[in-house]
Amino acid sequence: MKIEFMHVSKEFAVRGASFTALSDISLTVGEGEFLTLVGPSGCGKSTLLDLLTGLTAPTRGEIRVDGAPVEGPGLDRGIVFQQYALFPWRTAVANVEFGLEAKAVPRQERRDLARHYLDLVGLRGFDDRHPHELSDGMRQRVAIARSLAYDPAVLLMDEPFAALDAQTRESLQEELLQIWAKTGKTVVFLTHGIDEAVYLGQRVAVMTPSPGRIREIIAIDFDSREGDPRADPRFGEYRHAIWTLLREEAIPVA
Template identity: 60%
Template sequence: MIKISIRNVTQTFPARGGAEPYTALSGLDLDVREGELLPLVGPSGCGKSTVFALIAGLVRPSSGEVLIDGVPVTGPALDRGVVVQQYTLLPWRSAQANVEFGLEARAVPRRERARRARDLLELAGLTGDTERYPSELSAGARQRVALARSLAFDPGVLLMDEPFAGLDARTRESLAEDLLRVWRHTGKTVLFVTHDLDEATRLGGRVAVMTGAPGRIKEIVSDREAVATHG
């Protein structure tokens, strides 16, 4: 079953000073299966983050369509969790309180949101750090909090845009293992944007490889050697 479907999407952005509009994506097609963790890999500037923004509902396609469960995406919604490189945790709130924040806004009862936050932090590997503040956590731990927060509303889709960029190799590997554990436990559909071929092949059974700008899907491959060849 297809969870996310992108059909013949072209995305252009206006240019300054009367220049020609910039075409970020051209005729892009992509399907993400229900319950799949699909890395999206390609060179810098190929439009990976634009694909992320389209599925998240942050921008509308210039042409073509983006569907989730067969329904057109018209804007952000709680059926999609988002994790980006800049995790934007609230510095005055503990890890637990950061995960609870959105649930408070939705008037989820205190005991329920506390239980949900604890469970998600435990799943993310932060059992002993629930009361620590972001400034007291490592960069990797802060990203684990961001992952737990993104799952608080139990979204069907998790969108991740270069979430481990800027971290050291050991931390990236550890976070990748944490993500795989969370994915296997929750069965979420995950689109993971990265420029790192090793990271892509470590995470995904299939990997979507993009061309340079204007971006399109060059191929869907399923082994390390093929990804390296086509990347």
């Protein structure tokens, strides 16, 4: 599905004053595109995602998904948070079934689909484990499987790998790209990490400090995604270009 932000601003009332979190965001994400957003803490990345999920409404402007205005949450958009938000009393497979229950999928079909998506994220054989019996990386895999299972057209990811160790994070990044290639979903991925943004995204949207705006969008073009793109000389060039943009925004103009 195509996503459009059309001159979107978001303001909050804070102690009787108005605080602008996002200012005049115009952004289009193509159908099937993997877009990463990178910016400093407090730039409004999570607010932007809240608006896209429909959990809150913009103060000005409009957001459209597949041409229709976003007026609230919908099953066309799945979200994965930094914290796993799994139900501790449910097994891995039962956690994945949760969204399917909301769609009234029959019990056996629900179980088969949940197991399929656990296999897809590399958790075959862990169906009956509870969250406390899984590592952090495994819990995040369950959260991703749960978001994929009810087949949303758009996958929204709010720094999902930030709390993981480096090895697990890189493993899940690679897994996510494989899942994206298989499913063709539109992905919007928020991150603080420049390397992560370049590695995952077809385009990287660089945000400014508060109030959040889109400073620049950089297209990422490697010869091939086979092997490790970090070995491509252009990886360093993209990384430096984004770092420079963020650094320039952080330095106040005299």
